[in-house]
Amino acid sequence: MTQEELTLLNIGENLDNLMNLDPRGYGVCRILYDASRRFTGKPLCLNAAQKLLETVKEGDLVFIMSGFVLIDNKSAETDGIVSSVLLCRALVMAFNAKPVIICQQDNVKAVRAMARVAGLHLYENIDDVLKNPVSMGVVPFTTDREKAETQADEILSHGLPSAVIANEFPGENRKGEYHNAVGRNTTELEAKADILFEKIKAKNILNIAIGDLGNELGMAAIQPQLDKYIPYAAEGKCACGCKGGLAVRTAADNIITATVSDWGCYAMIAMLAYLKGDLDIMHDSALEKEVLDAAVRNGMVDMYGWHIPAIDGFSDRYNMLLVDLMRECIEYPVRLKSKCKTWFDKTIELGFFDGKI
Numbered sequence: 001m002t003q004e005e006l007t008l009l010n011i012g013e014n015l016d017n018l019m020n021l022d023p024r025g026y027g028v029c030r031i032l033y034d035a036s037r038r039f040t041g042k043p044l045c046l047n048a049a050q051k052l053l054e055t056v057k058e059g060d061l062v063f064i065m066s067g068f069v070l071i072d073n074k075s076a077e078t079d080g081i082v083s084s085v086l087l088c089r090a091l092v093m094a095f096n097a098k099p100v101i102i103c104q105q106d107n108v109k110a111v112r113a114m115a116r117v118a119g120l121h122l123y124e125n126i127d128d129v130l131k132n133p134v135s136m137g138v139v140p141f142t143t144d145r146e147k148a149e150t151q152a153d154e155i156l157s158h159g160l161p162s163a164v165i166a167n168e169f170p171g172e173n174r175k176g177e178y179h180n181a182v183g184r185n186t187t188e189l190e191a192k193a194d195i196l197f198e199k200i201k202a203k204n205i206l207n208i209a210i211g212d213l214g215n216e217l218g219m220a221a222i223q224p225q226l227d228k229y230i231p232y233a234a235e236g237k238c239a240c241g242c243k244g245g246l247a248v249r250t251a252a253d254n255i256i257t258a259t260v261s262d263w264g265c266y267a268m269i270a271m272l273a274y275l276k277g278d279l280d281i282m283h284d285s286a287l288e289k290e291v292l293d294a295a296v297r298n299g300m301v302d303m304y305g306w307h308i309p310a311i312d313g314f315s316d317r318y319n320m321l322l323v324d325l326m327r328e329c330i331e332y333p334v335r336l337k338s339k340c341k342t343w344f345d346k347t348i349e350l351g352f353f354d355g356k357i
Helices: 003-019 028-040 044-055 081-095 105-118 126-131 145-156 194-202 220-229 261-276 285-297 316-335 341-350
Strands: 061-066 098-103 121-123 135-140 163-167 206-211 254-257
Touching: 003 044, 003 261, 003 316, 003 341, 028 044, 028 220, 028 254, 044 163, 044 206, 044 254, 044 261, 061 081, 061 126, 061 194, 081 098, 081 105, 081 135, 081 163, 081 261, 081 285, 098 105, 098 126, 105 121, 105 135, 105 285, 121 126, 126 135, 145 194, 163 194, 194 206, 206 261, 220 254, 254 261, 261 316, 285 316
Parallel strands: 061 098, 061 163, 098 135, 121 135, 163 206, 206 254
Antiparallel strands: none
């Protein structure tokens, strides 16, 4: 093992640990991470960032599927969409890529506002994204199942992406139904874009899924763990009449699980920033607050339905602190690379980390 390999391993561990902090204390993130880490075989954020680095090239389309609509007030929630816009920024900075967010119509107004804050030009036509610099796209996807395949084919007619990332995006269960975190049926509200993800995956294109419960597209990669340990996940355990449970049926090839999906996305962005040698690919806490504020001012709500700058019940202050900690995790190793070399050499020599990456 080399010094750089050991550094990568431990930065990945640090970021994975931060994205799985459990302030609520009920342990769901630990259950998910136990399975997703065994599935992946290395730190989740490291795996995803390395795959992006190996795959995405200048000018490539990257599809980011994101957005949940909450059933009680029929509003789009902040988790997923906030980090997806910041991921668009990161992909443009890292690769000069052409990211396009696929979401429900309910999210589009907020995406427009967040894109401006993130410094990107937003287009609602994929061809315009491909033609113009410093740009991203947004495409609202239908909630009508009968129109889903036609729209998926139309989207793909503009060009195949080099990667697709499902970030806190609803997925249908084994009965074709969609559910919220407590097993209530939300099928009428959600985009029926599973078919788009599956068409892309079938072409052996890089696919990554980010989730925090198991009702998100792609999380069937760890379905046995979901069925056994996550409330409402297994067949017959949801709160509606479908009896299919909230666990989704579609499995991604690469997954990130976190306490909050946005945090998992931030960890991936931070790891990508380190791998590219550019700290600024990872946004700072000031931009985190500006983007989150823009989301809320344009109709998005926290998980509990409040129009406040929060994500899954965690305040803007908490999210800002987490972003700053993640930035510190990728800045320190660069600064101390030479100063700590002796310690690296001695630690590697003693062999504890052999075979761990």
